[in-house]
Amino acid sequence: MSDRRGNPLRRLRRPAWAEQRPTWKDAKPALINAALERARARPAGGWFVLAGSREVRDGAAFGRVVAGRELVVWRDADGAVHAGPGACPHLGAALCDAPVHDGQLVCRWHGLSLGPGGRPGWRTLPAHDDGVLVWVRLDEHASGAPTDVPVLGPRPPAERSLAAVATVVGRCEPDDVIANRLDPWHGAWLHPYSFAALEVLSAPTVTCTNAEDRFLVEVTFTLGGKLGVPVHAEFSCPDERTITMEIVDGEGTGTVVETHATPMRPGSDGRPRTAVIEAVVAHSDRPGFVHSRRVAAALRPLMALTARRLWRDDIAYAERRYELRSRSAR
Ligand code: FES
Ligand SMILES: [Fe+2]
16 A cells, blocks of 8 residues: 555556456355345434535525435524425425525415424424534334434544535435445446456455454556556445445545435336435545645535546446346336
């Protein structure tokens, strides 16, 4: 791995795409499915990621359908996040574009004010802002007992990190999104523009314990085709709808990419929709990194953009998986 103060870039030496070592023998369906089953058995305490923290701005509501329910979130005067049904209890106006005045949502149709205390026919829901993501708790969908706060995986310290959140919607179920990420072997084949020299150093066995339930991957993130940054990354699932990648060695050790799969509701084609809400929390021990927080506003869209092509291919993988599953269920 690189010396943390030296140049992290390495010249890429890699075979042509078709000459890479095929990984299909290692990517055993039974192993991936067993990892998915174990993730599914890890309760999220009823919490669902609804949005990135920055998407919920002062003075404006933010709406999203979560697990079939139209919801709205907003911030009060102290910046605390609140959540409630996304339809006004009077005549049903959508509240996702309601302005916020004095900590209350104000319905655009007839001016009804809706606050954190709720009102008859409009009950608010537990909400949580972890500084990167906004979560909402839906007790009717809790697979175990509801918990006070969401289950969080590893995160670097907030004062030395830089977060960006991006969302895409796939025509599939949350399982398909998680299963795609539980197959690290596709990395250098499906995403040669981003990854090279990918080796899965260890994978959980079908019957592993919780402590052993992680993939350790050696991979080089490529930059412009000729250069790359080699790292070791660990993948694990803190809850049933989340997979986390943590850089455990190399440049940016401590950086985390959290992929959250939030079920929405079927589209007009009858297929399910899942919001893939991905948070990149970049971290570095390099002196000076903290100053790059000053250029955070410029970096954020860039961090989201580099993920876009990856996402297109990963969503296509997840949608294909859903299609095959629904075909065989018919
Ligand atoms: S629909 Fe909201 S106040 Fe009438
Ligand atoms: Fe991928």
